[in-house]
Amino acid sequence: AQKITQTQPGMFVQEKEAVTLDCTYDTSDPSYGLFWYKQPSSGEMIFLIYQGSYDQQNATEGRYSLNFQKARKSANLVISASQLGDSAMYFCAMREGTNSGYSTLTFGKGTMLLVSP
Amino acid sequence: GAGVSQSPSNKVTEKGKDVELRCDPISGHTALYWYRQSLGQGLEFLIYFQGNSAPDKSGLPSDRFSAERTGGSVSTLTIQRTQQEDSAVYLCASSLVGGLTNQPQHFGDGTRLSIL
Numbered sequence: 151a152q153k154i155t156q157t158q159p160g161m162f163v164q165e166k167e168a169v170t171l172d173c174t175y176d177t178s179d180p181s182y183g184l185f186w187y188k189q190p191s192s193g194e195m196i197f198l199i200y201q202g203s204y205d206q207q208n209a210t211e212g213r214y215s216l217n218f219q220k221a222r223k224s225a226n227l228v229i230s231a232s233q234l235g236d237s238a239m240y241f242c243a244m245r246e247g248t249n250s251g252y253s254t255l256t257f258g259k260g261t262m263l264l265v266s267p
Numbered sequence: 268g269a270g271v272s273q274s275p276s277n278k279v280t281e282k283g284k285d286v287e288l289r290c291d292p293i294s295g296h297t298a299l300y301w302y303r304q305s306l307g308q309g310l311e312f313l314i315y316f317q318g319n320s321a322p323d324k325s326g327l328p329s330d331r332f333s334a335e336r337t338g339g340s341v342s343t344l345t346i347q348r349t350q351q352e353d354s355a356v357y358l359c360a361s362s363l364v365g366g367l368t369n370q371p372q373h374f375g376d377g378t379r380l381s382i383l
Binding site for chain 1: 300308309310312315323356358360369370371372373374375376377379
């Protein structure tokens with residue numbers, strides 16, 4: 151089973167509107183972290199926001215917020231007031247806590263967001 | 268610079284040749300990761316270094332792929348006898364430590380490898 155599922159291959163939004171990018175995850179580990187990255191056409195991966203499994207509040211970073219629903223195992227990214235520069239590929243990723251003290255990031259397949267004027 | 272640096276940014280080579288890709292992580296970051304991203308796909312984990320040792324090589328697709336890290340800093344990913352299916356963007360990332368779930372990985376701009 152996939153550990154990270156992003157069901158929206160592409161999303162369209164008009165400038166200044168809000169958009170939600172979906173992410174569901176699968177883990178039996180009680181300790182994990184969820185990350186969102188942005189990848190513009192230039193190719194670099196830009197870290198946006200982090201949510202820990204024990205965090206009581208939803209993470210926010212500027213125009214980005216994470217709608218964390220632990221029981222549903224979802225960690226949707228909300229971008230408020232979209233800008234043209236938000237057009238990019240967005241990846242959800244998870245790191246699980248392990249007794250070995252290490253685990254890598256597992257990425258979803260991504261959602262392409264296009265913001266129109 | 269302050270970020271993860273990768274070189275070359277682009278590499279075109281003939282099938283069967285060996286290639287070396289270099290990654291210089293953010294200063295002070297002990298954990299280093301290599302990923303591969305094929306066209307239109309997500310990221311595929313290759314290998315992880317903590318310091319100079321590689322506790323997880325599980326993602327290396329074949330024995331043609333190897334990587335090393337020296338001085339706890341620069342890492343080199345080597346692909347021997349390249350095949351056309353090796354064409355991809357190879358991304359390197361680093362983080363302060365490898366064992367904490369809240370450590371984001373910071374990525375370089377990648378090396379775009381094209382095998383003719």
